[in-house]
Amino acid sequence: MRVKISGGRVIDPGTLDGVMDILLEDGKITDIAEKIETGDVEGDIRVIDASGKIVTPGLIDMHVHFRDPGHEYKETVRTGCLAAAHGGFTGVCTMPNTDPVNDNRQITEYIIREARIANGARVWPVAAISKGLQGKQLCEYGDLRDGGAIALSDDGNPVSDSQMMRRALEYAKGFGLLIISHAEDLSLAGSGVMNEGAVATRMGLPGIPNVAESIAIMRDIALAELTDAPIHIAHVSTRESVHAIRDAKKRGIRVTAETAPHYFTLTDEAVEAYNTNAKMNPPLRSHHDREAILEGLADGTLDAIATDHAPHAIIEKEVEFDHAANGIIGLETSLPLGLKLVEKGILSLTALIEKMSVNPARILGIDNRLKVGNPADITIMTPDQPHIVKVADFQSISRNTPFDAWSLKGKALLTMVGGNIIFDEIS
Amino acid sequence: MQFAKKDILDMGSLSREEITLILDMADRMKEISERPVKKVPTLRGKTVVLLFHEPSTRTRSSFDIAAKRLSADSISISASSSSLVKGETLIDTARNLEAMHADVIVMRHSSSGAPHMLARATKAAVINAGDGTHAHPSQALLDMMTVRQNKGTLGRLRIAIIGDIAHSRVARSNIEGFSKMGSEVILAGPPTMIPKEVETLGASVTYDVDEAIHGADVVMMLRIQKERQRDFLFPSEREYAKVYGLTEKRLRKAREDVLIMHPGPVNRGVEISPAVADGPYSIILDQVTSGVAVRMALLYLVLGGAKNAGKN
Numbered sequence: 001m002r003v004k005i006s007g008g009r010v011i012d013p014g015t016l017d018g019v020m021d022i023l024l025e026d027g028k029i030t031d032i033a034e035k036i037e038t039g040d041v042e043g044d045i046r047v048i049d050a051s052g053k054i055v056t057p058g059l060i061d062m063h064v065h066f067r068d069p070g071h072e073y074k075e076t077v078r079t080g081c082l083a084a085a086h087g088g089f090t091g092v093c094t095m096p097n098t099d100p101v102n103d104n105r106q107i108t109e110y111i112i113r114e115a116r117i118a119n120g121a122r123v124w125p126v127a128a129i130s131k132g133l134q135g136k137q138l139c140e141y142g143d144l145r146d147g148g149a150i151a152l153s154d155d156g157n158p159v160s161d162s163q164m165m166r167r168a169l170e171y172a173k174g175f176g177l178l179i180i181s182h183a184e185d186l187s188l189a190g191s192g193v194m195n196e197g198a199v200a201t202r203m204g205l206p207g208i209p210n211v212a213e214s215i216a217i218m219r220d221i222a223l224a225e226l227t228d229a230p231i232h233i234a235h236v237s238t239r240e241s242v243h244a245i246r247d248a249k250k251r252g253i254r255v256t257a258e259t260a261p262h263y264f265t266l267t268d269e270a271v272e273a274y275n276t277n278a279k280m281n282p283p284l285r286s287h288h289d290r291e292a293i294l295e296g297l298a299d300g301t302l303d304a305i306a307t308d309h310a311p312h313a314i315i316e317k318e319v320e321f322d323h324a325a326n327g328i329i330g331l332e333t334s335l336p337l338g339l340k341l342v343e344k345g346i347l348s349l350t351a352l353i354e355k356m357s358v359n360p361a362r363i364l365g366i367d368n369r370l371k372v373g374n375p376a377d378i379t380i381m382t383p384d385q386p387h388i389v390k391v392a393d394f395q396s397i398s399r400n401t402p403f404d405a406w407s408l409k410g411k412a413l414l415t416m417v418g419g420n421i422i423f424d425e426i427s
Numbered sequence: 428m429q430f431a432k433k434d435i436l437d438m439g440s441l442s443r444e445e446i447t448l449i450l451d452m453a454d455r456m457k458e459i460s461e462r463p464v465k466k467v468p469t470l471r472g473k474t475v476v477l478l479f480h481e482p483s484t485r486t487r488s489s490f491d492i493a494a495k496r497l498s499a500d501s502i503s504i505s506a507s508s509s510s511l512v513k514g515e516t517l518i519d520t521a522r523n524l525e526a527m528h529a530d531v532i533v534m535r536h537s538s539s540g541a542p543h544m545l546a547r548a549t550k551a552a553v554i555n556a557g558d559g560t561h562a563h564p565s566q567a568l569l570d571m572m573t574v575r576q577n578k579g580t581l582g583r584l585r586i587a588i589i590g591d592i593a594h595s596r597v598a599r600s601n602i603e604g605f606s607k608m609g610s611e612v613i614l615a616g617p618p619t620m621i622p623k624e625v626e627t628l629g630a631s632v633t634y635d636v637d638e639a640i641h642g643a644d645v646v647m648m649l650r651i652q653k654e655r656q657r658d659f660l661f662p663s664e665r666e667y668a669k670v671y672g673l674t675e676k677r678l679r680k681a682r683e684d685v686l687i688m689h690p691g692p693v694n695r696g697v698e699i700s701p702a703v704a705d706g707p708y709s710i711i712l713d714q715v716t717s718g719v720a721v722r723m724a725l726l727y728l729v730l731g732g733a734k735n736a737g738k739n
Contacts (some may be wrong), residue, residue, distance in 0.1 A: 083458070119477070138498050162622070190658075196623050197623055197624055198623070198624035200622075200623070201622040201623055201624055201625050201628065202439070202599075202628060203539060203540065203561060204539040204540075204558070204559050204560040204561025204562065204596060204599055205539050205540070205559075205560075205561070206560075207622075207623060273540075273543060274540030274544060287630040315516070318516070318518055318541065319516060319517065319518075320517060320536070320538035320541045320544065321538060321539065321541075321544075322538045322539065322559070323538065407504045
């Protein structure tokens with residue numbers, strides 16, 4: 001079966017930008033040209049009319065939590081893959097803080113198996129840096145890589161022991177595996193439950209200072225320099241962190257970084273009235289930090305936008321603020337929130353596609369570009385169609401988002417993995 | 428003026444006019460406690476639940492007495508004796524109390540914001556009797572009542588609040604209350620105990636207790652908790668008493684008619700010397716008396732005041 005994506009504006013940052021047709025056969029891209037003639041037999045070809053739409057390499061969310069195995073009432077690999085598809089993502093990286101932890105090949109393979117039957121986005125599991133995320137003993141990186149792990153992280157927990165982090169960077173280098181750092185100094189974070197500042201003071205909630213994040217990032221940058229290993233910094237939220245990463249990049253250190261839509265959209269004011277759907281770690285920061293995040297996105301200091309999709313059930317959120325679980329779901333709102341940056345002139349559409357697709361792919365060592373011979377992992381989106389977020393319609397099992405009922409513009413209309421359409425609002 | 432609030436959650440959500448209304452009402456309620464028969468039928472048939480998730484003697488008994496003086500039926504639920512320890516959520520508790528037709532829930536909780544959550548989940552009026560390190564509005568109102576009775580005004584006074592501001596719901600509510608009424612609030616304590624950007628609440632900050640006391644009309648001392656040593660907030664009670672404690676000598680810098688206040692319980696010899704706590708400037712026990720009157724006023728007003736309550 002052949003498929004033609006017809007008449008869309010095809011954007012593959014740095015290589016393609018123009019109205020073009022894309023021809024697919026057996027799940028692979030076979031031609032990209034201004035006008036592809038496919039003969040007159042309608043039957044053996046499916047034509048997707050993409051006129052007025054944007055066609056891009058499939059979006060990749062390199063930071064999600066699918067709670068499977070262990071907490072399937074919040075999200076499973078299957079529902080997560082469908083939520084990703086609906087958000088326009090063709091691939092996601094699942095963090096290892098499942099139960100049991102993804103610190104061994106069996107769990108990695110289980111996640112990949114579940115993803116294959118989900119008929120949704122691809123999953124590239126991130127395995128743990130340390131056994132049980134305890135920060136005491138290295139996992140078997142060779143075995144994990146062979147099982148399909150794409151990177152390593154103790155996300156949720158920082159690796160507090162600096163020597164352990166050094167050895168992890170060195171040992172992972174031998175297998176070509178990237179270390180993703182959840183950067184947090186736990187003693188500085190203390191019992192904090194939101195950003196330290198005027199809002200926390202007024203609300204009487206213990207605060208987490210910005211430096212709880214940036215001090216850990218500075219250490220990890222120093223260790224990346226020492227070991228000459230690449231490091232990726234997860235969920236950057238503070239201005240000090242942006243400065244540290246910008247400076248490290250200038251010095252040629254192999255550091256990349258991501259931020260999440262909530263950090264460039266919201267501030268700690270969203271916690272007002274003790275809204276537990278605005279509680280996450282790292283916490284929503286001040287407007288100064290939000291400004292710095294926007295600058296970091298614009299100047300390339302922050303390479304990627306990743307959601308930190310963190311599903312939680314109502315029983316974990318509808319409780320006292322200090323007892324509530326950290327995190328929000330993000331897969332089905334990420335692209336519209338990113339497109340807001342384009343509308344406001346902070347990022348070009350091309351730059352947004354870089355941060356949501358080709359940069360994550362490059363950081364992870366995946367080739368998802370639109371070129372002949374590559375698997376047809378493609379997202380078709382509208383950049384400006386107005387819509388209202390309805391969390392009740394989400395594919396995700398969980399409902400913990402502060403963006404419900406928001407009026408947004410632009411969204412994914414069709415998502416395709418290896419030529420297989422996993423989400424379609426065009427036809 | 429009609430009182431229109433369903434709940435009393437914090438001082439930030441009360442207007443200047445509402446505060447004045449509450450204090451005026453409390454002044455009227457005070458007389459009831461001075462009668463030989465200390466009871467009026469005003470809230471007969473109303474049910475007041477005292478839901479205390481944190482130990483409290485003073486505040487709980489004060490609300491209990493206030494309810495009884497107005498003839499409301501009050502019942503007490505404490506965390507240790509209820510289903511709260513059996514894993515029931517706050518929302519469940521709220522729904523259950525509502526199903527029993529509670530009219531007012533007076534809540535004390537160790538989590539900041541818990542009464543706000545309760546208030547959203549129930550039609551009953553919620554009065555915050557202290558939540559975490561956030562707010563203690565009835566304490567601030569009774570402090571303001573006591574000051575107003577002694578000074579005749581709440582405007583243009585210099586109020587010094589000294590101690591662990593960061594962990595004090597009493598301090599937060601008093602900063603918001605007194606500054607809203609036009610007084611100047613100055614905070615003092617070790618820098619470790621001054622929360623970030625506290626000036627945004629309407630107070631100024633000094634680390635020098637003598638400077639804070641200088642020219643003060645009111646000096647409010649906060650209880651210091653020994654466990655804070657573990658969080659590296661201060662090294663010892665000995666040094667705290669010496670540098671930040673209120674002594675007779677230090678008090679000479681204040682105005683001659685200074686009022687000394689403390690929300691209790693008092694650590695005599697730590698934040699305040701016994702001679703000052705029990706001395707002529709102390710109005711610590713007046714605060715306790717005002718507490719009952721303010722809480723009677725709050726119960727009366729959230730239950731509809733003159734509008735709904737049976738008048739006698």
